Amino acid sequence: MTEARDRAAEASRPTGTLERHSPVGTQRDSASPDPGERGTGDSDGPEEAAALLRRARASVDPELRAALASLPGMLGRVAQYHFGWQHADGTPATDNAGKAIRPALVLASAGALGGPAARAAAVRAAAAVELVHNFTLLHDDVMDRDTTRRHRPTAWTVFGVADAILVGDAVQALALRLLATDPHPAAAAAVARLADCVVELCAGQQVDTAMERRDPHEVTLEETLAMAEAKTGALLGCAAALGGLFAGAADEDVEALDAFGREAGLAFQLIDDVIGIWGDPRRTGKPAGADLAARKKSLPVVAALTSGTPAARELAELYTRPYEEGTEDLEQTALAVERAGGRDWAQAQAADHMARAMQQLSRAVPSPEAAGGLLALAEFVTRRNT
Amino acid sequence: MTEARDRAAEASRPTGTLERHSPVGTQRDSASPDPGERGTGDSDGPEEAAALLRRARASVDPELRAALASLPGMLGRVAQYHFGWQHADGTPATDNAGKAIRPALVLASAGALGGPAARAAAVRAAAAVELVHNFTLLHDDVMDRDTTRRHRPTAWTVFGVADAILVGDAVQALALRLLATDPHPAAAAAVARLADCVVELCAGQQVDTAMERRDPHEVTLEETLAMAEAKTGALLGCAAALGGLFAGAADEDVEALDAFGREAGLAFQLIDDVIGIWGDPRRTGKPAGADLAARKKSLPVVAALTSGTPAARELAELYTRPYEEGTEDLEQTALAVERAGGRDWAQAQAADHMARAMQQLSRAVPSPEAAGGLLALAEFVTRRNT
Numbered sequence: 001m002t003e004a005r006d007r008a009a010e011a012s013r014p015t016g017t018l019e020r021h022s023p024v025g026t027q028r029d030s031a032s033p034d035p036g037e038r039g040t041g042d043s044d045g046p047e048e049a050a051a052l053l054r055r056a057r058a059s060v061d062p063e064l065r066a067a068l069a070s071l072p073g074m075l076g077r078v079a080q081y082h083f084g085w086q087h088a089d090g091t092p093a094t095d096n097a098g099k100a101i102r103p104a105l106v107l108a109s110a111g112a113l114g115g116p117a118a119r120a121a122a123v124r125a126a127a128a129v130e131l132v133h134n135f136t137l138l139h140d141d142v143m144d145r146d147t148t149r150r151h152r153p154t155a156w157t158v159f160g161v162a163d164a165i166l167v168g169d170a171v172q173a174l175a176l177r178l179l180a181t182d183p184h185p186a187a188a189a190a191v192a193r194l195a196d197c198v199v200e201l202c203a204g205q206q207v208d209t210a211m212e213r214r215d216p217h218e219v220t221l222e223e224t225l226a227m228a229e230a231k232t233g234a235l236l237g238c239a240a241a242l243g244g245l246f247a248g249a250a251d252e253d254v255e256a257l258d259a260f261g262r263e264a265g266l267a268f269q270l271i272d273d274v275i276g277i278w279g280d281p282r283r284t285g286k287p288a289g290a291d292l293a294a295r296k297k298s299l300p301v302v303a304a305l306t307s308g309t310p311a312a313r314e315l316a317e318l319y320t321r322p323y324e325e326g327t328e329d330l331e332q333t334a335l336a337v338e339r340a341g342g343r344d345w346a347q348a349q350a351a352d353h354m355a356r357a358m359q360q361l362s363r364a365v366p367s368p369e370a371a372g373g374l375l376a377l378a379e380f381v382t383r384r385n386t
Numbered sequence: 387m388t389e390a391r392d393r394a395a396e397a398s399r400p401t402g403t404l405e406r407h408s409p410v411g412t413q414r415d416s417a418s419p420d421p422g423e424r425g426t427g428d429s430d431g432p433e434e435a436a437a438l439l440r441r442a443r444a445s446v447d448p449e450l451r452a453a454l455a456s457l458p459g460m461l462g463r464v465a466q467y468h469f470g471w472q473h474a475d476g477t478p479a480t481d482n483a484g485k486a487i488r489p490a491l492v493l494a495s496a497g498a499l500g501g502p503a504a505r506a507a508a509v510r511a512a513a514a515v516e517l518v519h520n521f522t523l524l525h526d527d528v529m530d531r532d533t534t535r536r537h538r539p540t541a542w543t544v545f546g547v548a549d550a551i552l553v554g555d556a557v558q559a560l561a562l563r564l565l566a567t568d569p570h571p572a573a574a575a576a577v578a579r580l581a582d583c584v585v586e587l588c589a590g591q592q593v594d595t596a597m598e599r600r601d602p603h604e605v606t607l608e609e610t611l612a613m614a615e616a617k618t619g620a621l622l623g624c625a626a627a628l629g630g631l632f633a634g635a636a637d638e639d640v641e642a643l644d645a646f647g648r649e650a651g652l653a654f655q656l657i658d659d660v661i662g663i664w665g666d667p668r669r670t671g672k673p674a675g676a677d678l679a680a681r682k683k684s685l686p687v688v689a690a691l692t693s694g695t696p697a698a699r700e701l702a703e704l705y706t707r708p709y710e711e712g713t714e715d716l717e718q719t720a721l722a723v724e725r726a727g728g729r730d731w732a733q734a735q736a737a738d739h740m741a742r743a744m745q746q747l748s749r750a751v752p753s754p755e756a757a758g759g760l761l762a763l764a765e766f767v768t769r770r771n772t
Contacts, residue, residue, distance in 0.1 A: 072589045074596065139555060143548040162529040162595045165551060166588040169525060169558065173588075176562040177581035181574050188567050191577070195563035202552040202559075203458045209548045210460065 049104075049380035052373055056104035056126065057097065063127035067174045071167075074159070078167040082138055082155045098150065101381055102129045102239040108373035109243025109257055112365045118247035124182045125190055125242045131175035132194060133235060136201050138168035143209055172198065186245040193245070197238035204230025211297055216305050216319045224302040225266070233265030236381070240374065244364065256364035263357035264378040270350035271382055273298040274343060277334055289330035292337075293323040299349075304342030311340035354382060435490075435766035438759055442490035442512065443483065449513035453560045457553075460545070464553040468524055468541045484536065487767055488515045488625040494759035495629025495643055498751045504633035510568045511576055511628045517561035518580060519621060522587050524554035529595055558584065572631040579631070583624035590616025597683055602691055602705045610688040611652070619651030622767070626760070630750065642750035649743035650764040656736035657768050659684040660729060663720055675716035678723075679709040685735075690728030697726035740768060 068079045080086035084097045103126035110122035140146070141154040142164050148154065156164035180191045207227040211219055240261035244254040276291035276298055291298050297305075304315050315336040323329055337343060357378055365371040454465045466472035470483045489512035496508035526532070527540040528550050534540065542550035566577045593613040597605055626647035630640040662677035662684055677684050683691075690701050701722040709715055723729060743764055751757040 071585060074592050075585070075589050135555075139551055143551060163592060165525055165529060166592050169521075169554070170585045170588040172555065172558055173562070173581040173584035176559070176566065177578055180562065180566040180577035180581070187574070191566035192563055195559040195566070198559035199457060199461070199556045202556040203461055206460050206549060206552045 045376040045379045048373065048376040052104045052108055052377060053100050053380075056107050057100040059107060059123050060100065060103045060127040060130055061097075063124055063178065064130060067127065067131065067178060070174070071170055074163060075167050075170050078155055078159045078163050079171060081158065082134060082149075082167065084150060084152075088153075088158045098130075098134075100130065101377065102133050102235060103127065104377055105129075105236060105239035105261060105374070106243045106246075108377055109240045110247045111243075112247075112370045112374055113244055113249045113253065114247025118243075121184055122243055122246035124178050125184075125246050126239075128175045128179040128190075128194060129235065129239045129242060131171050131178065132198060132201075135168045135171040135175065136198075136205070136235075138164050138171065140205055142168075143205065184246055186248070190242050190245050193238055193241060197234050200230045200234040204228075204232075204234065214297075216297065216316050219297050219302055219305070221299075221302050221306050224297060224299055228269045228299060229262055229266055232269040233262035235261075236265035236268075237261035249364070253364040256360045260357050260360035260364065260374070260378070263353045263360060264381060267350045267353040267357065267378075268381045270299055270346045270353065273300050274346050274350075277301075277337060278343065289334060292330055292333045293325075295319050295323065300337055300342035300346040303345040304337040304340035307340045307342070307345075309340045311336045315340055350382065354378070431762040431765045434759065434762040438490045438494055438763060439486050439766075442493050443486040445493060445509050446486065446489045446513040446516055447483075449510055449564065450516060453513065453517065453564060454557075456560070457556055460549060461553050461556050464541055464545045464549050465557060467544065468520060468535075468553065470536060470538075474539075474544045484516075484520075486516065487763065488519050488621060489513065490763055491515075491622060491625035491647060491760070492629040492632075494763055495626045496633045497629075498633075498756045498760055499630055499635045499639065500633025504629075507570055508629055508632035510564050511570075511632050512625075514561045514565040514576075514580060515621065515625045515628060517557050517564065518584060518587075521554045521557040521561065522584075522591070522621075524550050524557065526591055528554075529591065570632055572634070576628050576631050579624055579627060583620050586616045586620040590614075590618075590620065598681075600683075602683065602702050605683050605688055605691070607685075607688050607692050610683065610685055614655045614685060615648055615652055618655040619648035621647075622651035622654075623647035635750070639750040642746045646743050646746035646750060646760070646764070649739045649746060650767060653736045653739040653743060653764075654767045656685055656732045656739065659686050660732050660736075663687075663723060664729065675720060678716055678719045679711075681705050681709065686723055686728035686732040689731040689735075690723040690726035693726045693728070693731075695726045697722045701726055736768065740764070 064083065065085070068076060068083065068085075071079050077086070077090055080090075081088055085093055087093050106122050106126035106129055107119050110125075111119035114121075137149065138155055141149060142156045142161055146154055147157050154164075155167065159167075176191055176195060179187060179194055181187075182190070184190075204227050207223065208231060211224070211227065237258040238261070241254050241258040244257040249257070273291070276296070277289060277300060279288055292301075301315070301319075305312055305319070315333065318329070318333050318336060358375070361371050361374055361378070365374065450469065451471070454462060454469065454471075457465050463472070463476055466476075467474055471479060473479045492508050492512035492515055493505050496511075497505035500507075523535065524541055527535060528542045528547055532540055533543050540550075541553065545553075562577055562581060565573060565580055567573075568576070570576075590613050593609065594617060597610070597613065623644040624647070626643040627640050630643040635643070659677070662682070663675060663686060665674055678687075687701070687705075691698055691705070701719065704715070704719050704722060744761070747757050747760055747764070751760065
């Protein structure tokens with residue numbers, strides 16, 4: 001799903017029920033402020049998010065570059081390649097950096113609860129989160145045998161499996177080192193949180209790789225959702241929570257920020273899975289239906305498989321056979337998922353999780369002005385259109 | 387070389403020149419105290435070391451078990467298997483734990499410089515070092531395709547490559563978390579040191595795996611020694627240094643302890659490489675000459691290859707061909723290494739590095755009584771006979 005995370009960062013805004021279910025219009029907790037009144041409003045979200053991402057990238061890049069510069073020999077080479085700063089031959093590259101969504105969440109969260117001083121204090125924590133994200137990408141690509149990442153060959157295809165594993169290990173060490181040596185009084189608590197998140201990311205990837213080998217009949221929707229939360233929600237939650245810790249927030253606010261990031265991450269994953277089946281291949285950079293061809297047990301697919309409908313039985317039948325190129329396989333499979341209700345379910349669930357994310361956000365950051373940046377980022381990860 | 391580390395921990399005391407070159411008798415820095423006068427003397431070393439290892443195991447096991455118990459699902463299962471606490475089916479196992487050499491070094495170092503209180507304060511640091519050691523074993527076994535560890539199938543052969551990578555990742559996170567959340571004032575400095583050590587271990591393994599693919603003529607003795615220091619010396623040095631940090635030692639004493647561990651680690655590796663060629667297979671659990679059959683560029687081999695002797699050319703010729711089972715290949719190759727001086731060189735170098743280890747130890751811990759435990763452990767790792 002780390003692959004999926006990045007895919008959505010490059011994907012088109014899905015059409016469908018999400019617009020209607022937009023949490024901005026459907027906030028159901030009347031005790032909390034209406035997020036529709038928040039900040040600069042929904043229409044300014046994309047520009048605000050883009051500005052926050054650019055600013056986060058500018059803030060964390062010096063920390064990331066300094067950390068990576070400490071890696072000796074080939075470890076440094078492979079890391080610089082993976083981060084998009086060098087080509088495979090070691091010459092400088094400029095246009096392949098990631099989107100810095102997680103650092104932006106850390107910084108927006110710190111800023112929302114502690115203002116510019118807290119934002120400045122959280123820069124190393126933001127860099128640490130980005131390092132953890134990239135260590136998991138390096139390793140997940142090895143395990144999943146993914147050959148493309150950010151439109152380039154993955155590190156293991158260029159430098160070999162051993163180097164990709166070792167650089168991932170080293171980058172995790174850099175991440176926790178950066179956070180542990182931060183002078184902020186919350187640094188130790190932040191390391192504990194980030195390390196717990198690493199364990200959760202690993203557990204999620206473990207369930208995911210094991211799930212791919214299991215019979216479609218055996219997989220439940222509950223465990224698929226739990227896996228998606230661990231693989232995608234945990235690090236977004238941790239990012240938001242770390243910002244809170246570095247702003248000196250109260251425990252319950254830190255937990256609410258964590259829950260906000262987790263819910264937004266689940267919404268993101270649901271939408272990403274929809275794009276993985278019905279998305280526009282010219283926009284996503286992947287052929288539509290790639291997840292179906294790989295017989296991936298994505299959320300809409302598992303929802304369809306467990307729906308008890310006639311289409312569910314048809315889908316299960318299709319999923320027990322390998323994908324046949326040059327046939328109507330993909331169209332047939334996508335249609336079965338849709339008729340079994342997988343598409344509608346995923347879109348409604350995405351809206352529900354975004355609504356819950358907004359509730360948690362209003363709990364941690366009651367002021368609409370202060371919460372505007374986090375809201376814009378949450379909308380960006382779930383519905384971005386550039 | 388992580389495999390090699392463990393092999394020596396189960397290997398017989400090598401016969402040969404090492405007895406004559408024993409650093410106890412050949413300490414050449416007359417300005418430093420004679421290590422022969424230290425502690426309870428050389429003859430009590432093995433019993434003292436065994437007692438220290440038992441005590442270290444008893445001290446760190448509760449921390450290790452608590453850390454591993456926090457791993458969810460299959461991550462916990464695989465970790466418990468790797469640590470020797472469970473069989474592959476999840477039932478309890480008791481007789482497969484490692485030797486706890488690195489935790490014993492942390493605790494002996496803390497005790498030497500800070501007495502029992504420092505030793506007690508360093509228990510979590512000792513557990514963290516053991517967790518790091520085991521995370522590297524899990525990953526190195528995947529990369530090296532090693533199928534046996536501590537007389538059992540390696541984790542990746544039982545649970546698959548993905549699970550072994552993920553559990554290694556999680557165990558690294560546990561290690562740095564344990565250290566970062568330690569209440570000791572040196573905790574942050576200790577995390578920095580341990581994380582730097584992880585990077586060095588990765589760099590050493592990177593050079594090692596790359597070296598195995600290179601032409602025998604291209605490999606220099608200098609880079610092979612540097613690789614051995616990174617792969618084997620770095621973590622022993624870090625263990626000793628962490629003990630110093632937790633005893634509140636001065637910077638220069640911490641550095642001397644690091645150098646002590648590194649030098650002892652190099653001595654250990656040199657002797658282990660000698661055992662890898664000429665060792666008794668009934669005692670090591672591996673066939674004699676396994677390293678030669680795999681055409682490994684171990685230290686005696688590279689010394690022989692770069693000796694400029696006629697036997698060096700013969701060895702290079704043998705190493706360009708794959709090992710031929712059922713022939714005189716191994717005997718011929720071992721003889722070529724020996725005639726090119728590789729065996730004598732390795733044994734003399736091991737003695738030199740042990741002498742340097744003793745010098746560094748006397749610098750950090752001038753009192754022979756206080757240094758006795760560290761001396762016994764250094765002798766144990768380089769010459770143990772049980």
